[in-house]
Amino acid sequence: MKKTKQIWSILPFLWVTSVFSVELSESDYQQTFKQLSAVANSEITSISSLKQRLETEPEVSKIILTHQALSILSDLSELTDEQKKWVNSLTSSKQILSIISADHPRKRMIIVDVSRQASITMQLWEINQQVQQLEHKWLSADWQWADLVKPANAVKKQALLLWLTRASFEKALEIGHYLERNPMQLSALSNDVLAVIAQQASSNALFAELWSRSADHVVYAMLNRLATNLSDDDAISQLKLATDNPQLVSQALFRLSKDYGQEVEAQHFIEQALFDPKLQLQMAMTVSVIQDPKFKDRLRRMLADSNNKTAKIALKQLSKESLQ
C-alpha cells in the first residue's frame, strides 16, 4: 500500500494527453521504474496474477509493468498458451509512454509503445522458435539446403542468421564444405548469410567469394573484423585478395596497415601498393596508421627519392602521429 501511495504521489507530474498516451519527466520515469521493480518482485505470480495487478495500477505503472513483462517474455524460447494469448492481445493496445525529453527536438521521446513492443515480442518468439526448428532439422534427417539459400520470409531469414551466428565451428565447416561443392547454391546465397557462414567456419574460400561480390554494408563490416575470424596469415591473404575489388581497396589497405603492419608479408604488399597505380592513392594516406616504427622508417627511406605526388603524400603521413 505504501508503495502504491508513493506511485499515486507522482500523479501531479503526469500529463495525460489522451486516454492511453501518457507523458512524464525522465526523472519520474526512472523513479517509477525502480519502484515498480520492487513491486513486481513481490506481487507478480503468473499472467493471470499480472493481469489482476495491472487492473489496479495507474496508467503509468500499467505501461511500465507491461513493458517489463514483455521484455522478459521476448527472451523466452518456450511459452505457455496463456502467455502467447496475452501478448497477442497487446498488439492492438493504444498504450504509449513518453518522457519529456529536454534534448529531443520535439521535446518528447516515446520510450514504451506497448503495441509495437508486443508485436516485436511475437516476432522474437517466432525467430527463437524458428531457430529451434532449424536446429532440430539439422540434427534430424530433415535438413533442406533450400532453407539456407532462399528463406521463405523475413522472419525465417532472421532466424537463419541467428542460428548460423550460434553455429559451432564444426557445423559451420560442414555447411561451408557443402557450399564449396555446390557453386550454384553458393552464388545464390545472400551476402549476409554467406558472411556469417564464412565467419563461423573461418573459411578462406567463402571469404574469397564474399570479397568478389558487389560490396554492401555486410561485406564492409565483415572485412573490418577479419582479424577476429582468421589467423594472421589467412587474414593477410584475404585482405590482399580483397584489394582486387575496387570497392574494398581502402578498407583492405587500412586493415593490412593497422592490424598487420608488423608482419613481413603485409609489409611487402604495402611497399608494392605504394607504387601500384590502382592502390597508391589510398595507400599513401593509410601509411599513417602503421604502428611498426622500423617499418615506417624503411618506408621513409624508400620514398625519399621519389618525386611523385603520392610519394610526397605518404611521406607527410609517415611523419605524423596516428590520431586516436
Added chain:
Amino acid sequence: MMRFLIFIALLTSVSSEATTFSYTNTDTSNAFIPLGYPVPEPIDSLTPIDGFRSYQSLNLRHEQLAELTDLISQVEVGMTIEQRPIFAYQLGDPDNVTHIGGIEGAALINGGIHAREWQTPEATTGYIEALFEGRDDQHLAQYILDNLNLVIIPVLNIDGFLQTQRFASSVTRSKSSPRDGRMRRKNMRGVDQDLDTLGDNQLGIDLNRNNNPYWATSSDRSSDDPTSIVHHGTGPASEPEIEALMEGAVLAGESRLRFYTDTHSFTQIYFAPFTSNTRRNDITTALADVMRAANNDKYDYGPSSSGAGIGATDEYFANTYNIPSYTLEIEPQSSAAEYGGFGVSHDGFILPASEVSRMRQETTDATFAGLYTQTDVPFLMAIEIWDSNFQELQLAYKWQVEDQQRTLSVTQQGELNSESGYQLRLIFSKPMRWLDNQQVTGFGDLSEALGIDIDWVATVNQQPVEWSVDTTAGEWLSTEGFQNYKTDTFSVPFTVDSRLDWQTTTLLALRVNTTDFAGQGLDTNPSTIVDWQNGSWLNYEDTEGSVTTDSGGVDNAFRLIDDGSDLYNNTPNTPPVQPTPSNSSSSGGAWHPLLILLMLIGFVRRYK
C-alpha cells in the same frame, strides 16, 4: 511451476539495475537491446561506404581530399577537451571574387556536435566529397566552389564521437533511457573513457546549449545540473569546441557570412530560429523550402519565435550575424522502425548502415541547393543574337562591371531586320536549372524544366510594339554552348516582328521572366550590384524596382535601343541614348563626354 519460477526470476533480474546493455540484431537477453537490424559499427575506410566510417578514417579522408586539390584547405580551429585538434575545411577557389566580379559571400556548416548522431559526420563528409568530385562539373559544385567561401567543420565533438565509436554497441543506465557509450551526446568534460566508471557516465557539456544569446535561459530545455543531458556548462562558449566553431566563422569571414547549418539527427526537420529581422526570417523560410524541395519535401520545417531560445548554435549565428541559420535534424522522423527495425527507444540515433549512402546523397542535394541559392541571385548577364544558322554573330550586349556598378555595353554592334529569323542566346549569371542524370528538370514546385518567357518590347514610330518568343522551341544548354556553367544559357530561335524598323525604333528591349531553379527571380536592375547585408539582399530589385522584397522579378533592363525612359516607368521623355560600343571584352572602352552627359541625365531620371 518451473516455468513460473524462471519467469519470476527473470522479471526480478530485469528490474534490477543492470549497468551496461548491448545493442544486437535479434539476440535477446536481460542485457541486450535487439534493434531488428545489424548493429552499425565504425568501419575503417577512406572512401565512402554503405555504413559509417571511423573518425580516424574520416579525418584521413578529409586530409586526402585537401592534398589532392587546392580548392580544399585544412585549418586547425581549436582543440577538444582531450586535446585533439579540431579541423575546419575551407572550400573554394583561392580568390574571394565571384566569376562576375563581385565579392564572394561565405557559409559555415558544422557536424558532429552531438556525439551519438552518427549521421552528421557522414553527411558533412559527403558534402566535401561531392564538391571534390564535382569540382569540374561545370554546374552546381563548381559554381559553389567558384563563387562562395565555404567552411565545413565535419566533426566538432571529436572526443564524444570517439567515445561512441569506442563502444559502438554498448550503453549504460537503462534500456529505455540509455546514456554514455553509443548514446553519449555531450562532450567529455569530466568523463573518462572507461564505460564502467559509472559515476561520470552522465557528465559532460551539451555543446548545443553552450551558446549566446540564450545561454541558460530555458528552464525546460537547458540545465545547470552537470548530470543533465542538456547541461549548458559554466558560461556561454565555456567549451573549447564552441570556441573552435566561432573560429570557423572567423575563417569563413564573419562580415561575409550568409548561411549557417548545424547538422544533427534525428527528427527529419529543419529548425530555424527567427529574429526581429522579418526580411531575414522570410529569406530563411524561403531557403528552407529550397532545401526541402531537393528531397521532395521529405523534411519538415520548424521555425521558432524570436526573443527566446535554448542556447543552440543556430540561435547564436542567427542573432549574431543576421543570417539564415538552421539546425538540420537528419532522418529518421521518429525511429528506425521506418526502416524495418523494432523501433526501440533511441534507435533513431542508430541509422541502419544500409541507409547511409542514400542519406548522404539526399543531404548533399539539399545542402547544395541551399548553398547555391545563397551564393548569389540571378541576373541576365549578356545576350547574343546570331544569324539563324549560328554562323555569324549579329549583336551582343553585356553588363560589365565598372567601379561599383555595371553598365550595359555593346560587344558586337549590329541591327535587326524585320521578318528575319535569328538565334537568341540569353546568358545568365549562374546555372539556372537542376540536372538529373545530366537532363534538365524542374525542381520541386519552385521551377519548371523550361520555365522562361521572353518578349520583345519596342517603340516604333512612337507606337508600342510587342511580340513574344516561342520559348518551347528553345533549350537550356547543358552539354555545349553554355557560357560558364551548364544551364546558364538559354538558346532559342526567333523572328523579328514585321513592324520593327530599326531606323525608326526608339526603344527595343527584352523582357525576360524566369527564375533560377530555386525560384529566385531575376535582379531586374543589373546596373546595381547585389550583395548580402544586414540579413537581406541589397540592390536586388524586383519587377517594380523595389529593393525590399528579396524576390527579384521580370527583367526589362536589356535595352538594345534605349530611349532613356525610366526602367520601371516606360515614359519616354529624353532623346534616345545609344549604349556605348566596347573596345575590349573586359572594359567599357572610351566614352564621348556628350554621351556621358546624356547617360547621366538618363541615370538621374531613372532614379528620381
